[in-house]
Amino acid sequence: MxxxxxxxxxxxxxxxxxxxxxxxxxxxxxxxxxxxxxxxxxxxxxxxxxxxxxxxxxxxxxxxxxxxxxxxxxxxxxxxxxxxxxxxxxxxxxxxxxxxxxxxxxxxxxxxxxxxxxxxxxxxxxRLPAIEPVGPPPGASPHGLHLPPAHDEPRMLTRIRALLAKAEATGFPEEAEALTTKAQELMARHSIDEALLAARTHSKEAPGACRIGVDAPYETAKAILLDAVASANRCRAVWNSDLGFSTVVGFEPDLEAVELLYTSLLVQGTVAMTKAEAGQRAGGRKRTKTFRQSFLMAYAQRLGSRLAADTARVTAAAEVETESEAAGVAAPHLLPVLAARDMAVTDTAERMFPETTTARVRGATDLDGWTHGTAAADRARVGGTGPEIHGRRRNR
Incomplete structure (x- = not known):
């Protein structure tokens, strides 16, 4: 035999x-x-x-x-x-x-x-190559390894998941906008609460990592979108274009937020792209591939710029809030806490990926696709008057 x-x-x-x-x-x-x-x-x-x-x-x-x-x-x-x-x-x-x-x-x-x-x-x-581990293999001793706690999904994440599912399913842009904005507010509050709790309790929790698929077609635009979402959640994303995934490094609550939000925004963007493309075809235009590529590039770029712009405003507002609540009480301030977590995430990412290169992005060539993609990103409502997901963008 x-x-x-x-x-x-x-x-x-x-x-x-x-x-x-x-x-x-x-x-x-x-x-x-x-x-x-x-x-x-x-x-x-x-x-x-x-x-x-x-x-x-x-x-x-x-x-x-x-x-x-x-x-x-x-x-x-x-x-x-x-x-x-x-x-x-x-x-x-x-x-x-x-x-x-x-x-x-x-x-x-x-x-x-x-x-x-x-x-x-x-x-x-x-022939599979060795890749950066994002956790131990099954059967390995957990001694000396950082493992995120095994627990049921927090109630906050269950609510966020439900809101994003409704945003993806609705056919009304205004409703999707309101649902996505509310989900983002809950994500931001959850992330801040976890960071402050870790600081108060002197938690030894360290950053972890997860992998998220970035599939063809239009994988460059999808990788840019994921990088923007990761940066907004105080995570770092490194794209492996050959193997079709990005590795996201961050603290566990933020990794969960990245997975949820990226998936939802990609679904919303795809739906919006399909509708816009149908309108283009009805008008007699045939450039489907270039339209889609330009649409998704604009969608990703616009969301990234809005997330980056929101970061300073929302972080400053949250710091004022925590200072007011901590008056007369020995409590950690938000900005130093977030800065320490940012540094921990960056150090972990650099240890995992000591050598990275910058990918050249193919330019968008369809003006209509870019215009529709930008409008779709605005409708996704990554912004608003409430707390937002915030973080620091990292160039890869």
């Missing part, structure tokens, strides 16, 4: 092109007794991915990007089986596992096609 698998691996995993895959798949298809060991070897490849810094959502994302949905289903089965060995999993893993695609029992491929798909998946897993 093992010699057949070894022969198949030698032919398929360490060669280029389809010829090696066909040879390996033919060997495996002819030997049904190899199936159990073949799957076990796949679990081992997944386990090696964890050791190189990958997490379940990362693996699924890169498999979908490089292969097809059949391979995605196989990867999900391997991940579910491999992670089932552990009594405890690192933070964030449970939600990633819950989001794995379900393997469909229908249309199971024949033995040759199944073996070919599995070998293609193994070849990809074998």
């Amino acid at each position: 093992e010699p057949v698998i070894d022969q198949a691996f030698a032919a398929a995993l360490y060669s280029e092109g389809d010829a090696g895959l066909d040879t390996g798949a033919s060997l495996l298809a002819a030997d049904p007794t190899a199936d159990a060991e073949l799957f076990r070897r796949g679990e081992e490849f997944v386990r090696r991915a964890w050791e190189r810094g990958w997490q379940p959502a990362d693996v699924v994302r890169v498999v979908r990007r490089e292969l097809d949905e059949t391979a995605v289903g196989l990867a999900a089965s391997l991940i579910a089986s491999e992670t089932g060995r552990y009594e405890q999993l690192p933070p964030r893993w449970r939600s990633q596992l819950d989001g794995l695609p379900a393997a469909s029992p229908r249309n199971r491929p024949d033995r040759f096609s199944y073996a070919s798909a599995l070998l293609g998946l193994y070849r990809l897993l074998l």
Whole structure:
């Protein structure tokens, strides 16, 4: 049994092109007794991915990007089986596992096609590079590692999630604007409260990190949008364009805010872009790709500039508020607290990514797309009269 698998691996995993895959798949298809060991070897490849810094959502994302949905289903089965060995999993893993695609029992491929798909998946897993870890692999000792506390989602985040879901679902721009603004106010208050609480209790909490997918098409504009949202939440985002994700570094409450807000703004922007594009088509224009690229670039740039402009105003107002509340009481002032957290986040990001480069952004070429994207960013209402998400922009 093992010699057949070894022969198949030698032919398929360490060669280029389809010829090696066909040879390996033919060997495996002819030997049904190899199936159990073949799957076990796949679990081992997944386990090696964890050791190189990958997490379940990362693996699924890169498999979908490089292969097809059949391979995605196989990867999900391997991940579910491999992670089932552990009594405890690192933070964030449970939600990633819950989001794995379900393997469909229908249309199971024949033995040759199944073996070919599995070998293609193994070849990809074998070649995954080491990436910056954003937490320990499953089974690692937590001693000496900073782990965000495992807890149920705070009630504040549940409210924020509900508000953003309504903003995405409504067909009325004014309602979406009001809902998004309210969600932003709650995020800002939650972040400030967490920062002040940590200062009062002399918490030893350190910044953590998470990865967020930045998928094609128009990934440059999406990465810029994510960077703007991260900066507004006192986080730092570093984009890996080759692997299709950004790593966001920050304190746990702020990381949660980044994930929520970025996802919501991207959904709102996509909906607005689709509506604007339909209007352009109705007028007889055909430049769909350039319109969308310019729209999303303008949308991201405008949101970034508004977030940066809001930072100084809202932070100053919040500092006045905390000084008034702390009159006569030994309590931390907001600005030094936020400055210390900014420094901790920056230091952590620089340790994780000692070498970064600045990506050249392709210019927008469609004036109508830029105009509509800017207007959509204004309608997303990242601003207002209440407290806002605030932070410091970091150039990558």
